[in-house]
Amino acid sequence: MADSIGLSGEPRPQPGQRSTDLSTLRRGLEILDTLRQCTWACDARGWGNNRIAEHLGADKSQVSRTLKVLVxxxxxxxxxETRTYRLGWGAYSLGMRATDQHLMRVGSxxxxxxxxxxxxxVFLVVRDGASAVTIWSDAPLHVRPIVDSIGMVYPVESTETGRALLYGSDPVAIRQxxxxxxxxxxxADEFIRRVARDRQVGFSYGVLPGDSAGVVAVPIWTTGRKVIAALGATSKALAHKANVTPVVRVLLATATELTQHLTADLRAEVAVSAVPYQGWPARPELTSAR
Structure with missing residues (x-):
């Protein structure tokens, strides 16, 4: 009887119970990930139990029980009314309190x-493995809001902010x-060369299909030449190369200010690039988009 009680006074797991608990936890995490990715991209109203179970290849009754616990x-x-599920405010609260809170507070x-x-x-992005995660985003009042930009996850190799996040990584680390x-x-070799070219000039730049908008991004460094985040900006005006340098100057000034807030000592090379840091610049005069 004594062997069935753990050091904490709680009953010890019986044979087979631990693996069951772990599989239940794993199923719960898979459901949360499904609601994070698929419902956001495909249907903002959420997914029903049957659709979630079909997507995961899981038993419907097990998914139903797990959803009940998550609710x-x-x-x-x-x-x-629709009997669909989506992420709740509890998930949002957890996300907002994840990892570097100081970066979130200062960055916003x-x-x-x-x-x-x-x-x-403008968006603030961090790296999670091979993915870039937008942790904060904001836009002028006249710009149509994109609600799903905060929390967006995408491969680091697919965007300018993703490349900026890798400035502190050598080719071997990038391949890993x-x-x-x-x-x-x-x-991968071409991507690594592109990261090296971007790092040399100090920023990443690209134009969206149809010249609809341009995107620029710079890294946010900390001591030890480590990139902790990236700052990006996008607008129709940035599709014109003449507008890139003025905005990059603002981003570099911002990145340096963030570094000063986040680290005790600012390394001199933080803002060294082809567009040298000259303090917080005035509002840039941008060429009108055509």
């Missing part, structure tokens, strides 16, 4: 400042992040 925990909400204020100076949509190791991969 009780506040991580998922159920629409009683400075991002708003960049928006007011440049008139661009991309999951290609030492294998021959021309696309």
């Amino acid at each position: 009780e925990a506040g991580l998922v909400v159920r629409d009683e 204020v400075i991002v708003r400042k960049v928006v007011s100076v440049t008139g661009s949509r 992040i991309l999951g290609v190791g030492t294998e021959d991969n021309p696309r």
